[in-house]
Amino acid sequence: MNEIKRKKSLAPGVTLLEIEAPLIADKARPGNFLILRVNEKGERIPLTIADYDRQAGTITIIFQEVGYTTKLLGSLNEGESLMDVAGPLGSHLEIKGYEKVVCVGGGSGVALLYPEVKAFSRQDSEVITITGARTRNLVILEEELRELSERLYVCTDDGTLGHEGFVTDVLQDILNEEQDIDLVVAIGPVVMMQAVAEMTEKKRIKTIVSLNSLMVDGTGMCGGCRVTVDGEVKFTCIDGPSFDAHKVDFDELSNRLSYYRDYEEMLADEDYKAGDSDE
Amino acid sequence: MNKKPEKTPMREQDITERIKNFSEVPLGYSEQEAHREAERCLQCSHKPCESGCPVEVPIPDFIAALRDGNYEKAARAMLKKNYLPAICGRVCPQAEQCEARCVLGKQHEPVAIGRLERFLGDWIMEQEEDFRESPLNPEKNKDTAFRAAVVGSGPAGLTCAAELAAFGCRVTIFEAFHEAGGVLKYGIPEFRLPGEVVSREVEAIAGQGVEIKTNCIIGKTLTIDELFDQDFDTVFIGSGAGLPRFLNIPGENLAGVYTANEFLTRINLMKAFKFPEYKTPVRLGNRVAVVGGGNVAMDAARSAKRLDTEKVYLIYRRTEEYMPARREEIEHAREEGIEFMVLNSPRRIIGKEGQVRAVECIEMELGEEDDSGRPRPVPKPGSEWTLEIDNVIVAIGQTPNPLLAQNTPDLKTEEWGGIKVDDRLETTRSGVFAGGDAVTGTATVIQAMGAGKKAAQSMIEYMKNS
Ligand SMILES: Cc1cc2nc3c(=O)[nH]c(=O)nc-3n(C[C@H](O)[C@H](O)[C@H](O)COP(=O)(O)OP(=O)(O)OC[C@H]3O[C@@H](n4cnc5c(N)ncnc54)[C@H](O)[C@@H]3O)c2cc1C
Ligand SMILES: Cc1cc2nc3c(=O)[nH]c(=O)nc-3n(C[C@H](O)[C@H](O)[C@H](O)COP(=O)(O)OP(=O)(O)OC[C@H]3O[C@@H](n4cnc5c(N)ncnc54)[C@H](O)[C@@H]3O)c2cc1C
Ligand code: SF4
Ligand code: SF4
Ligand code: FES
Numbered sequence: 001m002n003e004i005k006r007k008k009s010l011a012p013g014v015t016l017l018e019i020e021a022p023l024i025a026d027k028a029r030p031g032n033f034l035i036l037r038v039n040e041k042g043e044r045i046p047l048t049i050a051d052y053d054r055q056a057g058t059i060t061i062i063f064q065e066v067g068y069t070t071k072l073l074g075s076l077n078e079g080e081s082l083m084d085v086a087g088p089l090g091s092h093l094e095i096k097g098y099e100k101v102v103c104v105g106g107g108s109g110v111a112l113l114y115p116e117v118k119a120f121s122r123q124d125s126e127v128i129t130i131t132g133a134r135t136r137n138l139v140i141l142e143e144e145l146r147e148l149s150e151r152l153y154v155c156t157d158d159g160t161l162g163h164e165g166f167v168t169d170v171l172q173d174i175l176n177e178e179q180d181i182d183l184v185v186a187i188g189p190v191v192m193m194q195a196v197a198e199m200t201e202k203k204r205i206k207t208i209v210s211l212n213s214l215m216v217d218g219t220g221m222c223g224g225c226r227v228t229v230d231g232e233v234k235f236t237c238i239d240g241p242s243f244d245a246h247k248v249d250f251d252e253l254s255n256r257l258s259y260y261r262d263y264e265e266m267l268a269d270e271d272y273k274a275g276d277s278d279e
Numbered sequence: 280m281n282k283k284p285e286k287t288p289m290r291e292q293d294i295t296e297r298i299k300n301f302s303e304v305p306l307g308y309s310e311q312e313a314h315r316e317a318e319r320c321l322q323c324s325h326k327p328c329e330s331g332c333p334v335e336v337p338i339p340d341f342i343a344a345l346r347d348g349n350y351e352k353a354a355r356a357m358l359k360k361n362y363l364p365a366i367c368g369r370v371c372p373q374a375e376q377c378e379a380r381c382v383l384g385k386q387h388e389p390v391a392i393g394r395l396e397r398f399l400g401d402w403i404m405e406q407e408e409d410f411r412e413s414p415l416n417p418e419k420n421k422d423t424a425f426r427a428a429v430v431g432s433g434p435a436g437l438t439c440a441a442e443l444a445a446f447g448c449r450v451t452i453f454e455a456f457h458e459a460g461g462v463l464k465y466g467i468p469e470f471r472l473p474g475e476v477v478s479r480e481v482e483a484i485a486g487q488g489v490e491i492k493t494n495c496i497i498g499k500t501l502t503i504d505e506l507f508d509q510d511f512d513t514v515f516i517g518s519g520a521g522l523p524r525f526l527n528i529p530g531e532n533l534a535g536v537y538t539a540n541e542f543l544t545r546i547n548l549m550k551a552f553k554f555p556e557y558k559t560p561v562r563l564g565n566r567v568a569v570v571g572g573g574n575v576a577m578d579a580a581r582s583a584k585r586l587d588t589e590k591v592y593l594i595y596r597r598t599e600e601y602m603p604a605r606r607e608e609i610e611h612a613r614e615e616g617i618e619f620m621v622l623n624s625p626r627r628i629i630g631k632e633g634q635v636r637a638v639e640c641i642e643m644e645l646g647e648e649d650d651s652g653r654p655r656p657v658p659k660p661g662s663e664w665t666l667e668i669d670n671v672i673v674a675i676g677q678t679p680n681p682l683l684a685q686n687t688p689d690l691k692t693e694e695w696g697g698i699k700v701d702d703r704l705e706t707t708r709s710g711v712f713a714g715g716d717a718v719t720g721t722a723t724v725i726q727a728m729g730a731g732k733k734a735a736q737s738m739i740e741y742m743k744n745s
Binding site for chain 1: 500558
């Protein structure tokens with residue numbers, strides 16, 4: 001059992017939880033994730049380790065309530081516990097040796113981007129961060145990211161905050177004007193990551209994406225998270241979740257991601273607390 | 280006495296019913312049936328049957344005790360050698376092991392050793408009393424102050440832990456998943472081995488003073504070095520063979536292609552067959568093709584059959600007699616309407632809009648013997664044909680998961696992934712032992728148990744000498 005030590009709402013439907021998990025906190029590095037299960041009947045879902053406090057023995061997750069499990073997770077309060085938390089999983093991100101980095105996040109991808117922005121800024125890289133959300137009140141982590149970044153560009157689809165339009169518009173301008181970018185990191189919806197990859201490939205700028213494949217075990221056992229990278233089959237949970245954006249087969253990834261959509265919608269309609277009553 | 284040439288039959292769930300549920304198919308012996316079967320045993324003094332059992336279950340002794348109605352004596356005899364009788368009685372390939380050596384088998388059917396073992400195992404689970412030697416319990420306190428860590432809670436790890444505990448060693452099992460049991464829990468389906476049976480035998484081992492820490496991935500959450508730092512004297516690795524093998528044909532990453540591991544884990548560990556009560560679904564269309572001919576393939580095919588599908592095909596490249604699955608499971612699969620497409624091999628998986636639509640196969644014929652002693656399947660040129668399907672489940676084997684070895688310096692593996700050990704099952708790292716599928720590749724439950732036991736003996740020697 002892992003107790004929730006702190007809960008904070010970051011935006012409507014976006015929640016931060018600090019959870020007791022000393023062994024994981026001890027080992028976590030930027031880019032790692034964990035797998036959790038809320039209760040006996042729950043699904044195992046992967047979430048990025050957004051932050052960790054080795055001293056306090058806690059880890060932080062930031063998640064967007066998109067479906068059954070994330071909503072259930074968001075309904076928990078401080079003092080309550082999660083049934084299972086396993087990690088840290090995945091290979092960590094290599095953050096050394098980049099002077100100027102552009103970090104691009106879209107939707108809940110912004111939550112995943114946060115630990116990476118933090119890691120780069122601690123390495124004294126110059127970090128330019130671009131975040132995108134549908135509308136103003138879905139913008140998350142603005143303050144936190146502004147503090148860590150050299151510059152922060154916020155984009156909203158409807159123009160209610162910051163730049164009106166997509167993160168890729170801002171990225172394109174930056175790529176056109178600044179020639180000294182060493183690395184681009186993109187995390188968000190597949191279409192966004194794919195668009196970023198196409199743009200940076202033309203400029204030959206190294207780009208890393210973090211993939212959100214469907215997972216079951218997270219330890220390389222089920223093969224459900226497989227993706228094709230540079231013509232080879234890779235497991236997101238072991239070999240990733242970060243990969244060279246220019247080599248990922250994004251079409252395959254989005255096909256595989258959509259396979260369970262009907263089931264996800266079926267559960268989303270269910271009262272997400274109903275399943276707990278007999279536990 | 281009325282000795283029949285055939286085994287006392289075991290009642291089974293009716294075929295038309297069972298393909299609609301995940302309840303156990305064979306229903307077990309009644310006391311009367313068990314008694315009748317026990318009487319068939321000739322009590323051979325040279326005990327040929329015992330030599331066919333990797334953990335040396337005292338077969339004639341436990342059967343004699345069953346025959347005499349002395350269940351307690353039978354239980355004590357069994358539990359000295361086999362900590363998981365209810366499991367082994369259900370899933371051991373008896374036909375190739377103990378029962379293959381039974382003298383009755385020469386002229387008649389052998390004694391149904393497995394079924395009797397299951398009967399006894401089930402009886403033990405129902406008793407309050409603990410018939411195991413529990414040296415760590417306060418009355419018999421024989422604590423040696425030795426501490427051992429066991430990685431993985433499959434049959435190898437469980438047996439190693441139980442054996443060490445019986446010696447008086449304090450044992451902690453570290454398991455990556457949220458539940459203990461290994462393949463017994465996530466792989467083998469309910470209708471063959473109910474999860475409840477696994478849980479109860481695992482609990483019995485925990486009751487011996489074995490601590491089980493779930494959600495702990497050795498190599499990630501903790502390293503082997505850290506286990507030694509935490510004052511464990513020795514480590515056993517029983518991490519199994521969890522890495523799925525692929526066909527390496529075009530279309531294998533289409534949505535709708537599963538590895539047997541993913542498919543079975545969703546169903547068994549995550550209980551997808553109880554969706555939406557349990558929140559992990561498994562999606563299948565009407566027509567499913569399973570590729571392979573082992574226990575895993577049979578389990579996948581029979582599970583698919585129970586999930587409201589119309590057609591389940593089993594594509595296998597040799598003929599039925601060369602299938603590595605237990606005979607009983609092949610029979611069950613056939614009875615349940617699985618369509619065997621033998622002498623065929625998938626060439627490519629054809630998709631539409633990213634999802635599986637069909638599989639192209641090529642016919643095979645049997646050629647000369649290969650390394651496995653079976654005839655090599657050879658493709659017949661120009662014999663390609665197409666089968667329309669919605670899903671493919673790849674069940675062609677697993678190799679050891681590299682995660683642990685990759686994160687453990689000095690732990691050497693064979694080229695194909697198996698952990699290197701010497702004849703005492705010690706790895707290339709001093710004080711670290713290994714056994715089961717992690718060393719041999721996919722084998723059997725009882726072989727994994729045999730290895731766990733043997734490693735425990737070596738570990739005891741190691742601890743005494745250091
Ligand atoms: C390595 C890794 C790290 C992750 N880290 C984080 C994190 O830090 N924070 C976070 O919020 N999420 C993260 N995710 C995603 C997170 O795991 C999923 O959001 C979660 O599993 C959804 O579960 P659910 O039951 O709530 O929703 P589901 O029922 O699974 O889905 C709900 C709805 O969302 C839609 N949907 C589901 N998946 C996707 C997708 N990939 N893209 C677009 N739409 C989708 C579905 O159509 C459905 O309508 C990560 C994923 C991976 C693989
Ligand atoms: C579907 C299926 C059906 C089968 N049917 C039969 C049958 O009918 N009869 C038979 O005799 N055999 C059968 N087998 C084979 C048999 O199950 C295996 O040979 C046996 O389970 C091997 O035992 P093990 O203890 O070595 O490994 P496993 O049972 O694989 O257990 C290994 C455990 O270690 C854990 N683990 C792995 N890595 C780590 C790590 N780094 N840290 C912590 N924990 C870790 C895993 O999660 C797992 O729980 C079947 C196998 C499958 C897959
Ligand atoms: S454990 Fe398996 S091989 Fe040994 S006697 Fe029992 S059924 Fe036979
Ligand atoms: S060989 Fe067969 S008949 Fe003889 S003791 Fe063993 S089980 Fe009984
Ligand atoms: S999630 Fe199962 S192999 Fe990656």
